[in-house]
Amino acid sequence: MTGPSIAIIGTGFGGIGMAIRLKQAGIDSFTIYSKASDIGGVWWANSYPGAACDVPSSLYSYSFEKHFEWLRTHGTQPEILAYLRHCVAKYGIGPAIRFNTEIATADFDAAAALWRLHATDGRRFEASILVSACGLFNQPAYPDIEGAADFAGTSFHSACWNQAFDFAGKRVAVIGTGCSAAQFVPEIADKVGKLTAFLRTPQYIVPKQEKVYSAEERQRFQRHPLLRSLDRIKTYITFERRFRVQTDENIRRAAEQASLAFLAREITDPAKRAKLTPTYRFGCKRTIQSNTYLAALNRDNVEIVNTAIARIVPEGIVTADGTLHPLDAIIYGTGFKPTEYLSPLRVTGLGGRVLDEAWRRGAEAYLGITVAGFPNFFMIYGPNTNTANSIVVMIEGQISYILKCIRRLARKRARFMTVRAEVQARFNEELQRVIRGTVWGSGCRAYFVNAAGRVVTQWPKPSRLYRWATRKVRPQDFSFTT
Ligand SMILES: Cc1cc2nc3c(=O)[nH]c(=O)nc-3n(C[C@H](O)[C@H](O)[C@H](O)COP(=O)(O)OP(=O)(O)OC[C@H]3O[C@@H](n4cnc5c(N)ncnc54)[C@H](O)[C@@H]3O)c2cc1C
Numbered sequence: 285m286t287g288p289s290i291a292i293i294g295t296g297f298g299g300i301g302m303a304i305r306l307k308q309a310g311i312d313s314f315t316i317y318s319k320a321s322d323i324g325g326v327w328w329a330n331s332y333p334g335a336a337c338d339v340p341s342s343l344y345s346y347s348f349e350k351h352f353e354w355l356r357t358h359g360t361q362p363e364i365l366a367y368l369r370h371c372v373a374k375y376g377i378g379p380a381i382r383f384n385t386e387i388a389t390a391d392f393d394a395a396a397a398l399w400r401l402h403a404t405d406g407r408r409f410e411a412s413i414l415v416s417a418c419g420l421f422n423q424p425a426y427p428d429i430e431g432a433a434d435f436a437g438t439s440f441h442s443a444c445w446n447q448a449f450d451f452a453g454k455r456v457a458v459i460g461t462g463c464s465a466a467q468f469v470p471e472i473a474d475k476v477g478k479l480t481a482f483l484r485t486p487q488y489i490v491p492k493q494e495k496v497y498s499a500e501e502r503q504r505f506q507r508h509p510l511l512r513s514l515d516r517i518k519t520y521i522t523f524e525r526r527f528r529v530q531t532d533e534n535i536r537r538a539a540e541q542a543s544l545a546f547l548a549r550e551i552t553d554p555a556k557r558a559k560l561t562p563t564y565r566f567g568c569k570r571t572i573q574s575n576t577y578l579a580a581l582n583r584d585n586v587e588i589v590n591t592a593i594a595r596i597v598p599e600g601i602v603t604a605d606g607t608l609h610p611l612d613a614i615i616y617g618t619g620f621k622p623t624e625y626l627s628p629l630r631v632t633g634l635g636g637r638v639l640d641e642a643w644r645r646g647a648e649a650y651l652g653i654t655v656a657g658f659p660n661f662f663m664i665y666g667p668n669t670n671t672a673n674s675i676v677v678m679i680e681g682q683i684s685y686i687l688k689c690i691r692r693l694a695r696k697r698a699r700f701m702t703v704r705a706e707v708q709a710r711f712n713e714e715l716q717r718v719i720r721g722t723v724w725g726s727g728c729r730a731y732f733v734n735a736a737g738r739v740v741t742q743w744p745k746p747s748r749l750y751r752w753a754t755r756k757v758r759p760q761d762f763s764f765t766t
Contacts, residue, residue: 287311288690291401291411293387293629294318296325298417298664298679300368301346303377305683308348311690315409316377317401319386323372325419327364332445332464333471335361338492338573342515343523343674346371350516351509356496390414391632392659397699397765399660412700413693415686416629417664420741421620423627427459429596436598439614442468451475454612457601459593461487462731463572465617470576479586480609482593482601485569485729486560488543492573523673527746529567530672530722540566550578559588568728570672622741623647623734625667633658634702646738650708650761651754653682659700659765660693662686667740668715670732673747685754692757698764707761719744 290306292299295318306314322328327335337344341359345352345367352367359367372378389402399414424441426432432439440446442464456476458465461483473479497505505512528535543566551557560581581588591603600611621627625647631639634657642657649655652669653662664682671678693701719725719739724732732741743750 287313288412288693289410290314290413290415290690291399291409292316292415292417294325294417294419294664295320295323295381295383296327296417296419297346297368297676298325298419298682299415300371300377301676301679302415302417302664302683302686303380304346304348304371304375305687306690307375307377309687309691312380314380315411316381317385317387317403317409318381318383319404321383323381324365324368325417326421327361327368329422330443330445330464331361331447332442332468334467335464336467337364338463339523339674340494340515340519341367342512343519344676346676347516347680349374350512351505353502353506354497355502356494358492358494387629389630389632390661392634392661394634394659394700397660413660413662413690415662415664416626416631416666418626418629420622420625420665420670423621423624424616425619425621426616427593427618429593431596434598435596435600435611435614437600437612437614439616441616441618443620449613451613453477455600455610456480456613456615457482457609457611458615458617460617460619461485462617462619463570464619466572466574466577468615468617470574470580473580473583473586477585479583480589480601480611481581481586482589483559484590484592485564486562486590487569487572488540488562488566489546489572489574489578490539490543491546492575494575520673520677524746524748526672530724530744536565536567536723539571543571547578551582553582556582556588559590564728565723565726567723568726569730619731622670622731625740626663631658631661633661646734646736646740648708648712648740650703650711651682651685651750652743653685653754654689654703654708654762656703656705656708659702662689668712669743669750670741671743671747671750677747678743678750681751681754685757688757692759692762693764696759696764696766698766701762701764703762715744 292302299316303316337359340357341354349371386404387401388404391400393400398410401409424443438449451472454476455478457480459482529539591605594602594604601609637657647667649667652666669678722744724739724742732739734740
């Protein structure tokens with residue numbers, strides 16, 4: 285074993301990428317823990333029909349592993365999972381993974397300069413460095429509806445899809461209007477007897493610029509790997525430009541009009557269209573990209589209900605107007621709890637300080653990676669690092685930064701390093717100031733705003749500025765303990 289002991293939590297893009305880059309740097313003293321029984325993170329957990337990425341695979345892939353035989357421009361869930369399996373096998377990190385190991389607590393022991401980890405099944409581990417790659421979308425959110433437990437039919441969340449459920453001829457309700465619902469509704473609408481879509485907040489939808497590669501195109505990518513690299517650069521520039529929707533009112537309005545025109549083309553019934561017309565500002569939520577969702581909602585066997593749900597009874601859903609909607613199944617397409625970072629993992633730093641308490645007003649970190657008072661603790665996809673661009677680009681910036689921190693610790697012969705509180709505070713004040721100038725800061729009600737109204741998940745600038753900010757570790761930002 286070479287290098288300090290490193291515990292990585294998570295086997296999604298973050299954890300796998302971190303392990304590969306450590307190995308490439310000649311450090312193999314790491315162990316990866318995952319509560320799941322397989323690799324893939326969200327791309328393992330979300331196996332609902334139609335699950336796919338809204339960023340083209342040329343960009344939604346590691347920069348060090350660009351060449352994979354993608355069948356289409358945008359990877360589907362099985363393809364992305366196959367890509368991650370390919371990476372794990374190619375770089376030989378499988379033996380370092382401990383599946384079915386949910387870390388419940390992580391406590392920093394300053395005297396020993398060790399993180400002491402406690403798994404939910406009682407096992408204990410320790411490491412000098414702790415890297416959390418727990419992801420943002422691993423806690424499914426269920427709406428708090430009276431009587432939900434009494435429902436006599438089948439019910440499940442999109443992140444825990446019931447693969448055995450036979451949809452043929454069934455009366456199915458879908459609660460939720462986000463990206464997942466937009467992907468699975470077209471896959472089941474033509475199978476069910478009736479689909480009732482409970483849409484409290486209709487969302488902006490735009491066409492998805494996707495296609496299946498022809499055999500010739502796939503061969504061309506294989507023969508000329510440079511083409512894939514060029515496609516990656518082109519896609520990156522396109523996605524960076526899209527950020528302007530957040531800050532430029534003219535661009536935002538034009539995008540809003542284009543989305544409403546798409547709605548008008550796809551939904552022929554004016555009453556249905558009215559129910560599907562968003563009432564919030566474009567850009568407030570992640571825009572749905574789909575060529576099939578609106579067409580599915582336009583079907584005769586699909587009813588749109590925008591009356592509030594009053595309660596769930598054994599026979600179905602009762603809306604606020606007293607109507608009973610009889611059902612065989614309810615699918616919760618209600619997303620996740622991204623503002624509850626790391627939850628339910630309990631992390632305790634210097635002086636017994638608990639991270640959840642430090643984050644009472646909302647999660648925050650320096651560069652989304654480190655938190656004052658929590659030495660040698662690094663996060664991947666931490667607070668305010670979510671973007672509309674490829675998350676993998678952000679994750680790679682974080683991995684490089686963490687690697688540099690690990691090298692810095694070795695060079696300084698320090699036992700641990702922690703970011704200075706004033707550096708973290710200054711960084712977050714500036715971040716929140718920038719957020720106030722974006723659509724996100726204009727009072728949106730979205731998954732990235734916490735209960736106190738603070739935007740805790742979004743990076744409010746183009747992703748290249750994040751990569752620039754994380755390109756080097758400034759030693760003056762940290763205190764080192766030798
Ligand atoms: C349905 C869906 C679609 C998405 N589509 C896109 C997209 O189109 N474009 C895009 O850029 N992003 C998309 N995302 C965001 C996606 O989360 C990121 O792109 C990326 O996959 C995050 O990788 P990650 O490794 O950080 O987290 P995850 O993939 O969430 O992995 C987290 C890992 O941590 C493990 N874990 C968590 N807590 C513990 C614990 N306490 N102990 C042990 N193990 C633990 C989990 O088991 C898992 O292995 C999507 C997310 C979802 C849910």
